[in-house]
Structure formats: C-alpha cells, structure tokens
Amino acid sequence: MPPHRYTPALAQSIELAWQDRWEGEGTFHTPNPTGALSEGFERVADRPKAFVMDMFPYPSGAGLHVGHPLGYLGTDVTSRFLRMDGHNVLHPMGYDAFGLPAEQYAVQTGQHPRVTTEANIEAIAAQLRRLGVDHDIRRTFATIDPGYYKWTQWIFTRLFEAWFDPDADGGRGQARPITELVAELDAGTRQSAPGTLPEGRVWAELSEVERRQVVDAHRLAYRHEAPVNWCPGLGTVLSNEEVTADGRSERGNFPVFRRPLTQWMMRITAYAERLLSDLDRLDWSDSLKQMQRNWIGRSTGARIAFPVGPESVEVFTTRPDTLFGATYLVLAPEHPLVEALAAADWPDGVDPRWTGGAATPAEAVAAYQRQASRRSELDRQAEGREKTGVWLGATAVNPLTGRDLPVFIADYVLTGYGTGAIMAVPGEDTRDWEFAQAFGLPVVRTVQPPAAFDGGAYTGSGPMINSSNDQLSLDGLDKAGAIATVTEWLVAHGHGEATTTYKLRDWLFSRQRYWGEPFPIVYDSDDLPIAVPESMLPVLLPEVDDYSPKTFADDDDTSLPEPPLSRATEWVTVTLDLGDGPKTYRRETNTMPNWAGSCWYYLRYLDPADDERFVDPALERYWMGPRSAGDTGGVDLYVGGVEHAVLHLLYARFWHKVLFDLGYVSSEEPFRRLVNQGYISAFAYTDARRFYVPAAEVVERDGQFFHDGEPVNREYGKIGKSLKNMVTPDEMIEAFGADTFRVYEMSTGPLEQSRPWETKAVVGSQRLLQRVWRVVVDEETGQPRVADTEPDAGTSRALNRAIEAVRDGMGTLRFNIAIARITELTNHLTQAFGPGTAVPRSVAEPLVLLLAPLAPHVAEEMWSRLDHPDSVAWAQFPVAEQRWLVDDTVEVAVQVNGKVRAQVSVPADADAAALEAAARADERITGYLDGATVRRVVVVPGRLVNFVLG
RNA sequence: GCGGGAGUGGUGUAACGGCAGCCACGCCAGACUUAGGAUCUGGUGCCUUCGGGCGUGCGGGUUCGAAUCCCGCCUCCCGCACCA
Numbered sequence A: 001m002p003p004h005r006y007t008p009a010l011a012q013s014i015e016l017a018w019q020d021r022w023e024g025e026g027t028f029h030t031p032n033p034t035g036a037l038s039e040g041f042e043r044v045a046d047r048p049k050a051f052v053m054d055m056f057p058y059p060s061g062a063g064l065h066v067g068h069p070l071g072y073l074g075t076d077v078t079s080r081f082l083r084m085d086g087h088n089v090l091h092p093m094g095y096d097a098f099g100l101p102a103e104q105y106a107v108q109t110g111q112h113p114r115v116t117t118e119a120n121i122e123a124i125a126a127q128l129r130r131l132g133v134d135h136d137i138r139r140t141f142a143t144i145d146p147g148y149y150k151w152t153q154w155i156f157t158r159l160f161e162a163w164f165d166p167d168a169d170g171g172r173g174q175a176r177p178i179t180e181l182v183a184e185l186d187a188g189t190r191q192s193a194p195g196t197l198p199e200g201r202v203w204a205e206l207s208e209v210e211r212r213q214v215v216d217a218h219r220l221a222y223r224h225e226a227p228v229n230w231c232p233g234l235g236t237v238l239s240n241e242e243v244t245a246d247g248r249s250e251r252g253n254f255p256v257f258r259r260p261l262t263q264w265m266m267r268i269t270a271y272a273e274r275l276l277s278d279l280d281r282l283d284w285s286d287s288l289k290q291m292q293r294n295w296i297g298r299s300t301g302a303r304i305a306f307p308v309g310p311e312s313v314e315v316f317t318t319r320p321d322t323l324f325g326a327t328y329l330v331l332a333p334e335h336p337l338v339e340a341l342a343a344a345d346w347p348d349g350v351d352p353r354w355t356g357g358a359a360t361p362a363e364a365v366a367a368y369q370r371q372a373s374r375r376s377e378l379d380r381q382a383e384g385r386e387k388t389g390v391w392l393g394a395t396a397v398n399p400l401t402g403r404d405l406p407v408f409i410a411d412y413v414l415t416g417y418g419t420g421a422i423m424a425v426p427g428e429d430t431r432d433w434e435f436a437q438a439f440g441l442p443v444v445r446t447v448q449p450p451a452a453f454d455g456g457a458y459t460g461s462g463p464m465i466n467s468s469n470d471q472l473s474l475d476g477l478d479k480a481g482a483i484a485t486v487t488e489w490l491v492a493h494g495h496g497e498a499t500t501t502y503k504l505r506d507w508l509f510s511r512q513r514y515w516g517e518p519f520p521i522v523y524d525s526d527d528l529p530i531a532v533p534e535s536m537l538p539v540l541l542p543e544v545d546d547y548s549p550k551t552f553a554d555d556d557d558t559s560l561p562e563p564p565l566s567r568a569t570e571w572v573t574v575t576l577d578l579g580d581g582p583k584t585y586r587r588e589t590n591t592m593p594n595w596a597g598s599c600w601y602y603l604r605y606l607d608p609a610d611d612e613r614f615v616d617p618a619l620e621r622y623w624m625g626p627r628s629a630g631d632t633g634g635v636d637l638y639v640g641g642v643e644h645a646v647l648h649l650l651y652a653r654f655w656h657k658v659l660f661d662l663g664y665v666s667s668e669e670p671f672r673r674l675v676n677q678g679y680i681s682a683f684a685y686t687d688a689r690r691f692y693v694p695a696a697e698v699v700e701r702d703g704q705f706f707h708d709g710e711p712v713n714r715e716y717g718k719i720g721k722s723l724k725n726m727v728t729p730d731e732m733i734e735a736f737g738a739d740t741f742r743v744y745e746m747s748t749g750p751l752e753q754s755r756p757w758e759t760k761a762v763v764g765s766q767r768l769l770q771r772v773w774r775v776v777v778d779e780e781t782g783q784p785r786v787a788d789t790e791p792d793a794g795t796s797r798a799l800n801r802a803i804e805a806v807r808d809g810m811g812t813l814r815f816n817i818a819i820a821r822i823t824e825l826t827n828h829l830t831q832a833f834g835p836g837t838a839v840p841r842s843v844a845e846p847l848v849l850l851l852a853p854l855a856p857h858v859a860e861e862m863w864s865r866l867d868h869p870d871s872v873a874w875a876q877f878p879v880a881e882q883r884w885l886v887d888d889t890v891e892v893a894v895q896v897n898g899k900v901r902a903q904v905s906v907p908a909d910a911d912a913a914a915l916e917a918a919a920r921a922d923e924r925i926t927g928y929l930d931g932a933t934v935r936r937v938v939v940v941p942g943r944l945v946n947f948v949l950g
Numbered sequence B: 001g002c003g004g005g006a007g008u009g010g011u012g013u014a015a016c017g018g019c020a021g022c023c024a025c026g027c028c029a030g031a032c033u034u035a036g037g038a039u040c041u042g043g044u045g046c047c048u049u050c051g052g053g054c055g056u057g058c059g060g061g062u063u064c065g066a067a068u069c070c071c072g073c074c075u076c077c078c079g080c081a082c083c084a
Helices: A008-025 A069-084 A100-109 A113-131 A146-160 A178-187 A208-216 A268-281 A286-296 A320-325 A361-374 A377-382 A430-439 A479-492 A617-624 A648-661 A729-736 A738-747 A759-776 A793-811 A815-832 A841-851 A856-865 A912-921 A923-929
Strands: A049-054 A088-090 A162-165 A174-177 A221-231 A236-238 A257-266 A299-308 A311-317 A328-331 A390-397 A404-409 A421-424 A496-501 A521-523 A529-531 A573-577 A582-587 A637-640 A674-676 A680-686 A699-701 A704-707 A710-718 A755-757 A889-896 A899-907 A934-940 A944-949
Touching: A008 A113, A008 A729, A008 A738, A008 A856, A049 A069, A049 A617, A069 A088, A069 A113, A069 A637, A069 A738, A069 A793, A100 A113, A113 A729, A113 A738, A146 A162, A146 A221, A146 A529, A146 A648, A162 A178, A174 A178, A174 A648, A178 A208, A268 A286, A268 A648, A286 A648, A299 A320, A299 A390, A299 A479, A311 A320, A311 A328, A311 A421, A320 A479, A328 A430, A361 A390, A361 A404, A421 A430, A479 A496, A729 A738, A729 A759, A738 A759, A738 A815, A738 A856, A759 A815, A759 A841, A759 A856, A793 A815, A793 A841, A815 A841, A841 A856, A889 A912, A889 A923, A899 A912, A899 A923, A912 A923, A912 A934, A912 A944, A923 A944
Parallel strands: A049 A088, A049 A637, A328 A404, A637 A674, A680 A755, A889 A944
Antiparallel strands: A162 A174, A221 A236, A221 A257, A299 A311, A299 A496, A328 A421, A390 A404, A521 A529, A521 A582, A573 A582, A680 A710, A699 A704, A704 A710, A889 A899, A934 A944
C-alpha cells in the first residue's frame, strides 16, 4: 500500500492534530462587538452576523448513537460554510442539565445528581470535540451552573413582577410592571381583572393583605388552586404539555391524576393570540406551525347566557347559528353552579335514565361528581365514548324558542375549556346526538342535510331550517350569514356576545422535585409571596440528605406531593432584610420544571459570563435584533427534534415575548428560522423465537438474512440497546475517521428527512475522501501533486458548476446535493488528471475549500500541504464564475408529440428559429416529419423542440 | 374522526412544468495484484422478436409537454383527539 494513502489511521491522526490546533489557536472563538469577548472583533466588524444553534443536549448517560449527531453536524457544516462565506458566525453549545431523568438516574446510582450530570456532560463534550464541531467553547455552560440559574431565577422575578395589560399596544396586549397596575388601581383609572376582587368589594376599601392578594392574582407568575396533573409515580405535578393523550407522564409513562392543588402558574394564555399570529412571521415548517396552532386551539364563536331560575348559565359555542336546535344544556361535573342549580327533588314521572338511580338530584350530582373525579383520563379512554350524566332537576330557557331545556352534568363537557358548559344541539353535533340518544332527548334539525343523508348528527353545510320566531328568522341562510345574524340579535337583546376561546391552558410551573432551580420566592408572616431581590440571587439549591422526592405507588391517587426541599428545614426558614429590617421568612420549596432553563439559554450564549445582567442589550441587538421593519429577529438557524414542538418552543416563545414587552430584548421571537432534523433509524433482526439478535452480526445472502447460519426476520426501528442495533459515533470514527462519518451522515438526504442507517454504505464516503486526497496529494511522497497550470475548459466548467451547486446545497441544508456535486467534480479530476499528470492548483484549491465545511480535518490537512499556513476555516469559500456556467454548445432534446426522438447539438445562444432548423435537419426527425402535418412547433431555446403532428 | 406531510430502480436519493433516475450503496464484468472488505475502468429501471415498447402508488383532468399543477381514491408516516 502506498505510504501516504488516506487510511482510517491517517484520518485519525490528522483529526486529532487539527482538533488540538483549533483549540490551541482559538480558531472558533467568535468575537462579540463589545464587552468581555470582543477581542478580535475588528477582524469581522464588516461581516454580516449569523447565529446558528442546536437544541442543546440533555446529558442522559445513555451515550450517543449515530442518530444524535445529525443535527449537530448540520449546524456545524452550515456554520463553517457561513464563516468561509464571510459571516461573523456564532455557533455555541450548552447543556440542559436539570430535570427528572438526571435525578432518577442519580437516585438509582446513589450519587448526587450533580456528580452524574457533570460526568455525562464531560462525556458528551468529548464526543462532540471528536466529531470536529466548531463550537466556541468559551460560551458553553450548563443550566445547573449557579451563574446561569441566577438569571433564570431573575427572569422568573420579572414575570412575577409583571402583569398583562390586555388594552396595551393598541389592544394587542402587553406585559407591564406590576407597580403600574397598583398605581392605576390606586388612582381608580383601572378596574381589576374580573374575578380578582372579593365578592361585592371595591379596591379602595380593601385591607393591605386583601390588596396584595388581588395584585398577586394579576401576575404573570402566580399561585393558583386548580385541578392539576398529579403523578404519584414521579412524586410531582406535571404541565398539560407533559401529559400524553392517554393520561400518562411523558417521562416515565406513569399514570396521571387530576387533583386540586395550589401551584405556581405562568400566564401563557394571555399571549395565546400573539403566539398564534406571530407564527406567520416565522420561517418554520408548516407542520410545526400547525402543531402549535392546534395546541393553542383558537376558536371563535359566542357566549350565550341561559336563565335557569334565578341563576344564569353561560355557555360557549362555535355554532350560535344552531341555537334554535338547542334542546338541553350540559355542565361539566365540576362547574361552580352545579350545587346551586340542583333541585331539591325529582319531579313526578322523571325519566329513570336521568337520575342515575339516586333519590334526589343532590345525591345524583354528588355520586356523579365522585365518579367523574375518580376516573383518570385513561379510564375514560378505556370505556370508549359512551355518554353518561345526570339531570340536575333544573331547566333553562332557550332565548329564541322559549322552550324548556333540561340541564345535565356530564363528563363529556370539560371544565377547562370555554365556560365549562354547553348548549347541546343533537341535530348538528355528534357528541350531543349520542347523549340525546342515551337519554331520550329531542332532536331538532336546523341545517338541511342532503336528501341522501340518513345518519345522526349532520355536521356538514346546508341552508338553515326550523330557525325562526316572531322576531328573527335564519331560515335559508348559510352558516356564516346565520352566525352573523343570530350573534347580532343576541348582543342587541343582552343574551350574549361574540367571543374567542383557546385550548391553551396556563403553564403549571412548579415541580415537587429536588433537581431544579429553586424559586426565588419567600413567604412573609401573611403567607404571601415576595420575590427575592436581585442582590440576593441566586437562591442556591441546598444540599440535602435525601434528594429523592417522595414517590408513591403509581396508582395512589390519594397521595399528596411532598417537595424534597421542604425537608431541608434549616434552608426553608430564613432571616432576610428586604428593606424593612431583618425578618423571618419561609422559602418556597417547589422547584422549576426543566423547561425553565431552556427558555432563554440562547440569550446567555451571547454574554455567558456577565454577572451584572442576563445579557448585554447591545449584544442582544447585534446577534438577535430585527433586520428590517416587521422582522421578528431571533436566532438565524435553530435545529432540533420535532418532539419539542409544543413544549420548549412554546414556552421559550412566551418568555421571549414577556422580555420583549418589558424592554429587555429587541427581538420579538427567539427563533427566526427553525428546522427539525430527521431521525436515523436502523434495521433490527429477530430470530425464530422472536428475540432480537445483534444486528452487526447478521449477514445477507440473496436477499435473505442470516445470523449464525439461521434465517432471521428483518425489522426497522429506533437505534438502541433493546433492538440490539446500536451503532455509536465512536465505533464509526474508530473504523473510518470523523470526516468520513460526517460526510456519510450528511450525504444520506436533506437534513429534515428521516433515514435508515446503513454501516456498509459508509465506505462510499470513505472512497470519496480517498479520491479527493489522491487528487491533491501524491500517495507515494505525501507532497501536493498540483502545478500552476491552466485548467481546460471542461474542467473549468465542472469546477464552477460544482461551486454553484454546493453553495445552493449548503444554503438549503441539502448537503447530499453538495456532496454529490463534489463527487462529480472529484470523479472528473480523477479521470482528467491521472497519475503523473499534475492537477491545476486553481482547481485543487477550490475543491479543498468546497469540502472544508463537510470534512474539515482532511480539508485543513490538504490546505496546509498546499502551502497555506492559516486555517481553512477562515478561507474564502469559492464563488462561481458566471462565464463557466454557460456552455458554448448544448444538447437539446427534440420531441415528436412529446416523445424524445433525437438530440441535436446547437450553440447555447441559438434562438428559436435556429433551434427549429437544427431539429428539422436531423435525419431521424425528418423521418418522422416526412408526409406528416406539423400542427405546431414548440421551441424552448436551450431546452427542447417539440413537433406536434396533426 | 380532524389536521399536516409523503409515495420515483434492489436501497438511500436527484430532477426552474421541458431528455425521469444525478451521486452513492449493492450487484455484474474487467484491469492491477501472492492476496483483497484496497484502488482504478466499464455496466446496471423493467420488458424486448433489438425495430422498439413500458415506466415516478391508482384513476381522471389541465397542457404541445406532468414525478412536478388540479380533482377523486389508496397506502404509509407524524400530530391532535369528547376542545362545544
């Protein structure tokens, strides 16, 4: 074998050497325009900035498999390309390190979570370094660093010290400091939000404590008692986003129960409209935007009040047009008016289906409420959609028909959505139809179904029928017209109003776990919360003897949360001087959810060591600020998994908008462009007993698969230990080198696309790098085999076409295209400049530059051997010369009736007439045209000629 | 059920409405070799009577021309799911 062949061993020694040099020289240090990291900024001052980021990893301890680096490599290639193409590029990395998995792993191993977490971080950092990524490691931090979570706590205090003014910013709504609310309440220029004042009281006459309670109820971070998701198996409560559709925890898959508890909430619902409408301004995939839209769940309709005796029940409906068809009302079992509305006795002759077998309405209600509260979401699912409920013994009145409407409670109406009460229209709603069938309730159709329709509820469109009284007629109108007409009537007569509701709920923010940010909150002698002042931050997580949370049997729904910090009694009770002398306070013992740390980490990369503020505003403007009027600003490219569609990405957008409203950031959105990288899966194999066998040991013969000579069955799935198809980057780097691994991962498809892993195909990428190496370096001497000769025209064309296509592939994250064009160029050079023929330097150098973002180590080595002392990372990326992108002559297809029958070679600038003449001159074409009538000739210069025969 | 996305060789994929399958894996053949899981060269959609014919999930449509645009199906993937 030649002594200087690009073998895995040579690749590895090149890679390790360059990784050391990059670190030693600070090659990837990104200068800030100002402040501590501004050294060297003058070098890049005239460059446009580019902020490229990955969703930072959670250091789990399970180790990386070959799927994990895909996104990291995608941003790395992009970042390196942009740097070479003249940008000041910021490509940082950090670690999301608080949270349940680290804590649970620590519980298993008996180690403090910090110890295991830091070991895991170190392992991932080493793997990332070995991949050759160009992170500016001076900016790396973990969310568990006190210097970081100090500012997470500080941002929490900003949310605590703010309220949402729905009238601000021209009715769009905006966060404002809470002190301004107090001032307006004191001045009498503002009424407190509905439901926040004690019944029948006014602000001016409240006691100091009562006033504080009213103010607390307005805060963006507030305490609230409500049914929450209690997960005994984890010993903590969870947010809606952390509970799966079948009522289990996303982490750990434990059952979740609804229990009323007092918890910290974040008023994300105040931002529902802005979170929804600003999606239109973001460069995100349609599917991701749609997921957020669905989660926010905006629907427009009307609130309608139905009198029930002395009370009034308000319902929300998106179909006020069907009001003439409303034949009963249903309240959620937990609706606050249920007890007040329940009648004392059943009337004579009550339908037995309506009573639940109880002697009185009150008993029926109590029994049904108990049953509903005990049922977990999972049980409801398991029972299917059979409708249950009981009658309250009360009736409402339909404001349009005057008809009596029996009022039921049923668990198919949810407390949390709309008003927790509905008007039931069995003619046009499937759920109401099912309930009406089960309870023998009348059906009135108000939308004319098609003649052939013979189903139950008709949910399609059609003209209104049966919808008139002496004041109003909707008959014959379409849906939109009927909604407008009836809403106008309801408003005019005081029965209701047009309104919008959202599925989005406020974000449950407290967790009863140890391994999270402590709340920067203390309680005074009135048991009311006070924010810890900035000067006393961070509130450090105390050392405790037992950091594991108290967990319970998975299904123990009677258990109550018990935060581990509550057992740190010396920490909980604290004496502080908050401005009125030293007093004793009690610390909040909940911790924040692990989403808190990832809500703002992108900002901290900009100014990682700042102890005076969470980020220097000048740095935020430089890296994140809007570029033009109407631009949201934000990170220029954010790459990560789609699993964060409604968790991290919604929470981070919410915090960012609050920071924007309060004037701390200039950008309106955190992530201007977002791409979800695909997943890498792999084949797995099962033997006759259906057990998985190690995939690496399976051989293929004639389309069949064998393990130890026995036939096995091929499956496809997630890479991991359980399917015995684990492949790690370390193995691949060991066998091929990091550059080959990088090129292979990038060559298998566009970044967004999921793809299978195929180890045997990696050799193709290795061959490519070997061919490039052989084009540039003499395998016998190790010297460059270039000369200052002029390339021929064909080579120049091949080079410039490759440059053009590689640039396009880099910009659109289709690195597979870039690699295919580099391969073509390399193959051309291999053929054109065989052994003994020097390669023109003006071609070899651009080839190395094109390859540099994808295979940076071998590119550095070749660049160096081509006598360039400086890193290729800062070399100028090639720009195509236009004159080589157009051919002198082109091959044009000649079609007859749309079928290609010949090729003719013509000058590239031949006009339509010349092209047609050339086509007619081809003897195969004359054969077709002889004796036929040419009805039409379509000529597209440079592309084709099509003769349409009659 | 609702919403979103995708269906192209044995495989991963590529094609401004204009020559379908670039590039790679695999496979076949050859060269160089003591040897090859190295390297290089050539071939490789299917059928074929060697003229050609057929081919982008299925069926229609628009167009001189459709993988691409439109309509209706089918299949797969993802998200949501008693949200009024």
